[in-house]
Amino acid sequence: MAKITTSKLLKMKQNGEKIAALTAYDASFAGLFDKNGVHALLIGDSLGMVLQGKADTLAVTNHDIAYHTRCVQAGVESALIIADMPFMTYSNPELALKNAHELMAAGANMVKLEGGEWLYETIRQLTQNGVPVCGHLGLTPQSVNVFGGFKIQGRDADKAKEMIEHAKGLERAGAQLLVLECIPVSLAQAITEAVAIPTIGIGAGNVTDGQILVMHDILGISSGYIPKFSKNYIDIAGTMQGAVELFVKEVQSGEFPDPDRTFN
Ligand code: KIV
Numbered sequence: 001m002a003k004i005t006t007s008k009l010l011k012m013k014q015n016g017e018k019i020a021a022l023t024a025y026d027a028s029f030a031g032l033f034d035k036n037g038v039h040a041l042l043i044g045d046s047l048g049m050v051l052q053g054k055a056d057t058l059a060v061t062n063h064d065i066a067y068h069t070r071c072v073q074a075g076v077e078s079a080l081i082i083a084d085m086p087f088m089t090y091s092n093p094e095l096a097l098k099n100a101h102e103l104m105a106a107g108a109n110m111v112k113l114e115g116g117e118w119l120y121e122t123i124r125q126l127t128q129n130g131v132p133v134c135g136h137l138g139l140t141p142q143s144v145n146v147f148g149g150f151k152i153q154g155r156d157a158d159k160a161k162e163m164i165e166h167a168k169g170l171e172r173a174g175a176q177l178l179v180l181e182c183i184p185v186s187l188a189q190a191i192t193e194a195v196a197i198p199t200i201g202i203g204a205g206n207v208t209d210g211q212i213l214v215m216h217d218i219l220g221i222s223s224g225y226i227p228k229f230s231k232n233y234i235d236i237a238g239t240m241q242g243a244v245e246l247f248v249k250e251v252q253s254g255e256f257p258d259p260d261r262t263f264n
């Protein structure tokens with residue numbers, strides 16, 4: 001299959017075809033996901049939790065992400081490769097350019113940054129320098145200490161309105177993709193309609209243009225706890241390949257996530 005690009009993902013949104021994405025951290029799993037129809041792979045800073053066993057993502061370094069990006073890149077033919085920029089690696093445009101360079105050189109096709117208005121200038125500079133950007137709004141885990149825990153975001157009307165404005169601002173600044181994490185489905189719908197770029201949801205209902213999950217959750221290997229919005233596909237499918245195929249199929253049909261895994 002041909003390499004999936006940002007313009008392919010945009011076309012998918014325009015055609016109403018859903019985008020299936022998973023996190024990946026190594027060549028073997030990345031290859032399995034790539035061969036079974038996953039369109040985009042994220043080297044998430046969730047690796048701080050699922051690989052390093054920490055309680056949050058804050059200790060992950062740019063080198064950690066670069067290393068795992070090289071691993072993923074080695075296993076991938078088609079999927080778009082997105083690398084997370086870790087906590088404090090993009091606190092100003094200059095730092096963001098330097099760290100994004102390392103991730104792109106490691107094999108990323110796009111970088112992902114958490115936040116709204118404060119990132120507009122950084123995103124402008126990244127895209128002008130040839131670095132495609134994915135935004136991330138809602139429950140942005142790098143701000144867990146500001147939020148006072150991993151909590152649903154955008155529940156009150158003012159915050160929801162602000163998030164829609166930030167989504168539009170990220171798009172204007174040059175972002176080509178947008179992750180929406182743990183927000184009410186009505187807000188996810190409003191944002192998805194307000195921007196032309198594809199939205200990828202996690203805990204945002206089935207109204208976004210695509211879905212992303214942490215691979216450990218769909219394969220049932222997250223230590224004991226699985227978030228309400230996620231789904232253990234290995235329980236249903238029995239094999240890893242079957243789990244990936246079923247995830248992709250349910251994303252494409254809109255079956256995933258069902259109302260029980262959606263916030264209202
Ligand atoms: O780090 C990560 O895995 C993520 C996704 C859950 C969106 O940012």
Ligand code: NA
Nearest residue numbers: 044045046084
């Ligand atoms: Na992340």
